[in-house]
Amino acid sequence: MTDDATARVLDRFLAELRALAPVAVWAHGSLAGGDYQEGRSDLDMIAVLRGPVPLATVRRLARLHRGLRDDEPLARKLHCSYLTPDTLAGAERAHLTWAHNGLMRRPVTPVTRRELHAFGLVRHGVPPGDLLPPLPDDELHAFVVRDQKEFWRPAVRKARLWKQDVWVDLGMVTFARATVTLRDGRLISKREALDLLPELGAPLDVVEDVRRRRYGDPAPPTAEWTMRRSELTRGYLGPAMDGLVAAYGVR
Missing domain, CATH: 3.30.460.10 (Beta Polymerase, domain 2)
Known part of the structure; x- marks a missing residue:
């Protein structure tokens, strides 16, 4: 609709x-x-x-x-x-x-x-x-691992990016979606990804920040929260991505 x-x-x-x-x-x-x-x-x-x-x-x-x-x-x-x-x-x-x-x-x-x-x-x-030709499961799996390892993981090291809403939003959601695709072989929505992130150990304040921006009526973030959010997001995603790639990177 x-x-x-x-x-x-x-x-x-x-x-x-x-x-x-x-x-x-x-x-x-x-x-x-x-x-x-x-x-x-x-x-x-x-x-x-x-x-x-x-x-x-x-x-x-x-x-x-x-x-x-x-x-x-x-x-x-x-x-x-x-x-x-x-x-x-x-x-x-x-x-x-x-x-x-x-x-x-x-x-x-x-x-x-x-x-x-x-x-x-x-x-x-x-x-x-x-x-459209069917997509083999192995090809989807390899792409998701490569995307986390070669695009998102190096991006986590660039602190300036994570002061922007779009990087926080996409980084968090994409990680959760990648986890489900690699673990269960299925795709999930952004809403489902946000619901899953707390179970994956994501910082709750960041998850709710992303949720308000997508589904609510958020106020502009303060400079202090922008810096804190960047630190929380990078501190979570770096090790989380490393663990995901280590668990599913070799088939």
Whole structure:
């Protein structure tokens, strides 16, 4: 279920994208998984174009996204990767993507691919299972371990990052979700991750800080709390990630 502003953005996006005759358009992430919060969650989309995607189409997509962004503030949270039927396979392949108000190339990760198969929301065309190759469990497992070890663990050492809300929020939630995926082989929502974090030994004040920012109406943090929160988060995540990687890094 989506709210009015979200529905308006998605309806216009799909209406304009139809001029390119896409094979399919899918939603994933919170939007598809039932934990979407308007104005806080990203609008995560995948579009499969008939392909190939020439420069004229790239420019057309850029104009589409910029026009939508300029007219609809919520469209700044819309991210979409553009695939074609012959580029669907291979999680390491980089795809044309609109994200963070610009075009780039980045992969559709194993986590996203598993989300699409598990609960991807069809906005247009055929379902993910008709086009997207199945993702082996070993590939998902290896990606989650690598993400914790090679991206998040080095980031914990950079104190300046953890003064920002987004790093605290994503770092804590991603760790809890990674734990469940490696332990149980399943994906969980951000709400479920927040509920689990106290059981994983996370500092309760930080967990509630993240929860208020996602589901409540938080006041801006004080400078003192920002520093304390950074210390608590880094002090918890560093050893916790090390333990997770040590437990599940070798199969």
